Structures are given as C-alpha cells and as structure tokens.
Amino acid sequence: MAWLVGLLWSGWSPFDRTTWALEVAPVVIALPLLWLTRDRFPLSGLALLLIGIHGAILMLGGAYSYARVPLGDWLQSAMALERNPYDRIGHFAQGFVPAIVVRELLWRIGDIRGRLLTMLVLCCCLAISAMYELVEFGAAVALGQGADEFLGTQGDPWDTQWDMLMCLVGAVTALVFLGGVHDRALEHLGRTQSETER
Numbered sequence: 001m002a003w004l005v006g007l008l009w010s011g012w013s014p015f016d017r018t019t020w021a022l023e024v025a026p027v028v029i030a031l032p033l034l035w036l037t038r039d040r041f042p043l044s045g046l047a048l049l050l051i052g053i054h055g056a057i058l059m060l061g062g063a064y065s066y067a068r069v070p071l072g073d074w075l076q077s078a079m080a081l082e083r084n085p086y087d088r089i090g091h092f093a094q095g096f097v098p099a100i101v102v103r104e105l106l107w108r109i110g111d112i113r114g115r116l117l118t119m120l121v122l123c124c125c126l127a128i129s130a131m132y133e134l135v136e137f138g139a140a141v142a143l144g145q146g147a148d149e150f151l152g153t154q155g156d157p158w159d160t161q162w163d164m165l166m167c168l169v170g171a172v173t174a175l176v177f178l179g180g181v182h183d184r185a186l187e188h189l190g191r192t193q194s195e196t197e198r
Contacts, residue, residue, distance in 0.1 A: 003031055003055050010063035022139060023062030027055045042193075044185040046178070047104050054097040061090050067154050083154040091163040094132065095125045095170030100182055103175070107186055122171055129167035133160050 007024060014020035030051065034043070043051075060069055072086030079085075102124045106112045112120065156162065 002052065003027060003059075006056055006059045010059035014063045015065045015068060018143065019065050020062040023058055023066075027058055030055070042189070043101070044104060044182070044189045046182055046185040047101050050097045050100050054093050057090055057093050061086060066090060083156065087154070087159075088162065088166050091129070091166035092170035092173075094129055094163075095167035095172075096174040097170075098125050098128050099171040099174035100178060103179075103182060104186065118175055121175060122168065125167055125171035126164065129164045133163060136160075 007027060010024060011020055034048075034051070060071075064070065066072070066087040067084050069084065069086040072084035072089070075081065075086075076084050099121050103117060103121045106117055106120055106124075
C-alpha cells in the first residue's frame with residue numbers, strides 16, 4: 001500500500017515524465033511480482049523492508065530526477081560537495097538491497113552457503129549494476145538529449161564507473177553488516193514455513 005501511495009505521489013507532477021517512468025520502472029515491475037509470489041515464496045521481513053526502502057529511493061529520484069532531489073541538495077551544501085550525491089546514494093542502494101535479496105534466493109533455492117555465496121552475491125550485484133548502466137546507455141542513445149536527467153551524470157565523465165563502484169560498496173556493506181541478521185531472518189522464515197506446512 002505504501003508503494004502505491006509513493007508511486008502516486010512521485011508521479012503526480014514529476015520534474016520530467018520520461019525520467020520518472022524510467023526511474024520507477026523497477027518498482028512497477030517488482031510490486032506485482034512480490035504480490036504474486038507472497039504465498040508460494042515469501043521473502044524474509046528484512047528483504048521486504050529493504051525492498052521497500054529501495055522503492056522509496058527510486059520514487060524520490062523519479063519525482064525530482066536524481067540530480068535535483070532536495071535531500072541531495074542539502075547533503076551537497078552541508079558536506080561542501082561538488083555535486084548532488086543522491087545518485088550515489090541510489091547506486092549504493094542498488095548494491096545494498098539486491099545483495100540481501102540475491103543472498104536469500106541463492107540460500108533458499110540453491111542451498112549455497114559460505115564464501116561461494118558471498119562471491120556469487122557480489123557477482124550478481126555487479127551484473128545488475130552493469131545491466132542498469134546498459135539500460136541508461138540505451139536510453140541515452142534512444143532519447144538523445146532527453147536522457148540527461150535520467151543519466152544524472154552532472155558533468156562527470158566517470159559517472160558510470162562511480163555508479164558501479166557504489167553498487168559494489170553497497171553490496172559489500174550489506175553482507176558485512178547484515179549477513180548475521182539475515183541468517184537469523186532466514187532461519188526464522190524456515191521455521192515459520194515448516195510450521196505452516198504441518
């Protein structure tokens with residue numbers, strides 16, 4: 001329900017309608033998928049919480065465009081940065097949240113643990129980031145100058161590389177700080193599902 005309200009708010013009068021549509025597309029895709037799989041393959045509460053937060057980050061970026069999000073303007077001013085850092089926050093989240101979701105899928109479907117799990121999660125997060133950068137590239141080619149808001153480069157020729165680095169940093173951060181919490185959430189989910197099946 002919160003996502004629907006967020007989508008309505010962000011889409012009411014966005015800075016640029018095309019940018020909004022491109023930025024919130026993952027939310028529009030994820031919402032029905034989560035709804036359809038909620039009974040057959042429920043995700044842990046931690047994964048759902050992080051997905052919700054990531055959705056909010058995307059919707060806020062879609063409403064203002066990443067280079068114009070007021071929170072980023074405030075951070076830019078407070079930290080004396082050269083650019084609005086909201087795009088970097090978004091790409092950090094692009095690694096942080098999928099790291100937990102991918103970890104959960106590999107753990108539950110593939111029964112993968114240990115170092116192999118960590119390596120595969122990081123590889124998947126980087127693949128997601130690279131795929132997103134290719135989508136941005138495709139949008140830039142298709143839309144021409146109209147893609148500037150979607151790309152959010154703010155004049156940085158290394159923006160693509162920074163985006164992928166922030167994704168990797170986000171994924172590593174999630175694994176380091178939430179790995180144990182996620183283990184317990186998965187164990188709890190497993191117990192809950194076993195009790196339900198009885």
